[in-house]
Amino acid sequence: GNYNASTARIYEDFGFFTNNAKIGADATELFNTLTGYARYNYRKLLVAPDSLRPKFVEHIEREIQMQKEHGNGRLIFKMNALTDPDIIRRLYEASQAGVEVDLIIRGM
Structure with missing residues (x-):
């Protein structure tokens, strides 16, 4: 990908x-x-x-478990777009469980 805002609705780019x-x-x-x-x-x-x-999904579930056991669950996702309904639902569940969720998203 090229981190292009106009194509972010079609696919997601990640950098690491x-x-x-x-x-x-x-x-x-x-x-x-x-x-x-x-x-x-x-x-x-x-x-x-x-x-x-x-x-x-595995990382989200792991952080929910960390929150339950140790009180220090945290997720940080940086991406161009977040469009997957299941991932959005799971992030909401993590937040409701007390996990600190930071989303850095260019578009939805």
Whole structure:
């Protein structure tokens, strides 16, 4: 993606900076997959449509559990758009459970 506001209604762009070698290896495999060289199971990256949504749900549920057990659940999502009704519902549930939810969203 290119973080373009006019295309944000069609797809979502995510950016991430790290020096984690496993994430770097995943990024290499992602580009190989996108160019048709390979299909890969990623170690760390959340890649749509394969792992993004299930991992978002997993992270939301984990933070709800952290809130219940330790009182320190927190989620921070930064994205161009948030349009998935199930993810929105789950974020609302997390908020209602006391999880601190910070959403940095360019458009809805």
